[in-house]
Amino acid sequence: NAGVTxxxxxxxxxxxxxxxxxxxxxMNHEYMSWYRQDPGMGLRLIHxxxxxxxxxxxxxxxxxxxxxxxxxxxPLRLLSAAPSQTSVYFCASRGNRGAGExxxxxxxxxxxx
Amino acid sequence: xxxxxxxxxALSIQEGENATMNCSYKTSINNLQWYRQNSGRGLVHLILxxxxxxxxxxxxxxVTLDTSKKSSSLLITASRAADTASYFCATDSSNTGKLIFGxxxxxxxxx
Numbered sequence: 024n025a026g027v028t029x030x031x032x033x034x035x036x037x038x039x040x041x042x043x044x045x046x047x048x049x050m051n052h053e054y055m056s057w058y059r060q061d062p063g064m065g066l067r068l069i070h071x072x073x074x075x076x077x078x079x080x081x082x083x084x085x086x087x088x089x090x091x092x093x094x095x096x097x098p099l100r101l102l103s104a105a106p107s108q109t110s111v112y113f114c115a116s117r118g119n120r121g122a123g124e125x126x127x128x129x130x131x132x133x134x135x136x
Numbered sequence: 137x138x139x140x141x142x143x144x145x146a147l148s149i150q151e152g153e154n155a156t157m158n159c160s161y162k163t164s165i166n167n168l169q170w171y172r173q174n175s176g177r178g179l180v181h182l183i184l185x186x187x188x189x190x191x192x193x194x195x196x197x198x199v200t201l202d203t204s205k206k207s208s209s210l211l212i213t214a215s216r217a218a219d220t221a222s223y224f225c226a227t228d229s230s231n232t233g234k235l236i237f238g239x240x241x242x243x244x245x246x247x
Contacts, residue, residue, distance in 0.1 A: 058237070063239065064239060065142075065237050065239035066224065067237075068234060071234050073233065113179070115178075124169065124181035125169075125181060129177060
């Protein structure tokens with residue numbers, strides 16, 4: 024059972040480039056979310072989804088797009104990368120949107136030059 | 137702005153001692169959760185306490201919740217070097233189920 028899988032683990036971009044961070048879960052979870060983690064800032068919620076076809080903004084959505092066409096996948100898109108988006112990104116899912124633990128991926132470390 | 141504020145930001149203790157971390161939050165919650173993160177890894181769920189609960193135990197972990205003070209504490213008893221990690225509280229405040237995390241406490245347990 025793979026759980027939550029994130030790819031790539033590491034990525035270096037130049038300012039203005041675009042890319043997609045992939046997240047897939049095999050637990051049939053309804054809820055999926057993206058966080059970014061910066062030193063001294065803890066984890067901040069970027070976007071989340073309570074089911075296929077439904078997405079919503081978190082605390083820091085600017086500069087990021089998401090879509091949820093299937094239950095399993097929740098990609099995070101950076102349309103025009105900026106140095107301020109240098110961070111570690113975590114995808115997480117949970118089965119019961121009302122309560123319950125989040126299952127995290129291992130993270131994707133992004134550097135924007 | 138973030139919901140949770142954790143205190144202390146860093147904690148260093150000797151193996152065998154107890155470690156206490158505190159979390160304060162701003163709005164009413166459905167539940168509060170604690171997570172652990174080893175260096176370079178994803179977060180792992182430790183324990184969940186609902187808003188109508190005051191105390192919960194799991195092995196060497198004890199969590200308390202005081203909704204009147206909007207605060208929670210995590211106690212790790214008889215700490216081990218393997219407990220060295222960052223610990224985060226997260227609050228679940230809305231019916232959408234999104235979790236908002238605090239800034240975390242970095243715990244170092246010296247052997």
